[in-house]
Amino acid sequence: MWLVAVSVPLIPVVIVAFSRYGGLFTALCHRALAWTHRVLLRRKVCVRSTHAYVFSNCTHGKVDSVLETFDLYGNTHPSLSISPQMSAVLDEAVMRVRPSLVLELGMHCGYSSVRLLRLLPPAGRLVTVEVDPVTAELGEEILLVAGFKHSQFQVLTSSSARAIPTLRLHVGADKGASEGFGLVLMDHDPQQYLPDLIALEREELLSPSGCTILLINRTQRHGDVGDVVAHVSGRSDFYSVRSEHCFMVEIVYCRKPTNVL
Numbered sequence: 001m002w003l004v005a006v007s008v009p010l011i012p013v014v015i016v017a018f019s020r021y022g023g024l025f026t027a028l029c030h031r032a033l034a035w036t037h038r039v040l041l042r043r044k045v046c047v048r049s050t051h052a053y054v055f056s057n058c059t060h061g062k063v064d065s066v067l068e069t070f071d072l073y074g075n076t077h078p079s080l081s082i083s084p085q086m087s088a089v090l091d092e093a094v095m096r097v098r099p100s101l102v103l104e105l106g107m108h109c110g111y112s113s114v115r116l117l118r119l120l121p122p123a124g125r126l127v128t129v130e131v132d133p134v135t136a137e138l139g140e141e142i143l144l145v146a147g148f149k150h151s152q153f154q155v156l157t158s159s160s161a162r163a164i165p166t167l168r169l170h171v172g173a174d175k176g177a178s179e180g181f182g183l184v185l186m187d188h189d190p191q192q193y194l195p196d197l198i199a200l201e202r203e204e205l206l207s208p209s210g211c212t213i214l215l216i217n218r219t220q221r222h223g224d225v226g227d228v229v230a231h232v233s234g235r236s237d238f239y240s241v242r243s244e245h246c247f248m249v250e251i252v253y254c255r256k257p258t259n260v261l
């Protein structure tokens with residue numbers, strides 16, 4: 001009873017405070033929620049658990065079943081696989097570009113690798129880079145479970161910075177490798193996006209006739225991909241920003257004029 005007596009006079013104060021500082025309060029709540037989500041995700045995402053669930057619940061050899069099982073896992077567990085929204089944008093880009101050689105930086109358990117591989121043309125190939133050895137091994141197994149063969153993909157266990165200078169060697173044997181990568185998906189460490197893009201260009205690994213670079217922005221803060229956007233905006237002779245979603249930026253690199261008469 002005393003609690004009600006104390007609380008009732010406070011109600012108008014709370015209403016006035018909320019109407020004045022409601023925006024600030026909501027923004028603080030959003031930030032607190034985002035922070036909690038990040039902390040929980042960091043603590044609980046478990047590549048072994050993701051792998052074990054997908055391995056034992058999907059139909060081996062069926063790509064769609066592998067993807068559906070990943071999605072089911074993601075509905076009930078923290079997961080680092082790209083979201084359905086990101087997946088839709090990724091699929092659309094791959095179907096539009098039809099790249100024959102794709103580079104992925106940040107493989108994790110192989111979800112986005114499977115999405116990419118299933119849309120490549122028959123002679124298409126994926127090179128995927130993962131810094132953590134256990135994750136790389138488990139991710140590679142998922143690609144095999146989905147039915148892909150080693151002739152279609154290569155997993156490099158390395159940091160992106162170390163892998164990029166060796167990529168020419170790894171793709172050298174490919175037909176059309178002199179063209180470089182037609183699509184690059186970056187979903188590893190946003191602080192590496194710009195140095196890695198610069199290194200890929202320096203090593204002449206981006207196809208001069210057109211390379212699509214997709215940057216996943218998990219924090220949805222513009223600042224996290226802003227340096228890359230600023231870099232490419234200042235190089236409008238070779239680069240253009242094709243689309244900018246809050247969760248993904250698509251950049252196009254092209255050195256050759258497409259309509260030579």
Ligand SMILES: C[S@@+](CC[C@H](N)C(=O)[O-])C[C@H]1O[C@@H](n2cnc3c(N)ncnc32)[C@H](O)[C@@H]1O
Nearest residue numbers: 081082106108111112130131159160187188189
């Ligand atoms: C967000 S997860 C990638 C998720 C994956 N694209 C998917 O949708 O299934 C990021 C991965 O990048 C790896 N990683 C982080 N920094 C890296 C780096 N510098 N080079 C290579 N891999 C890196 C992490 O170990 C992690 O497995």
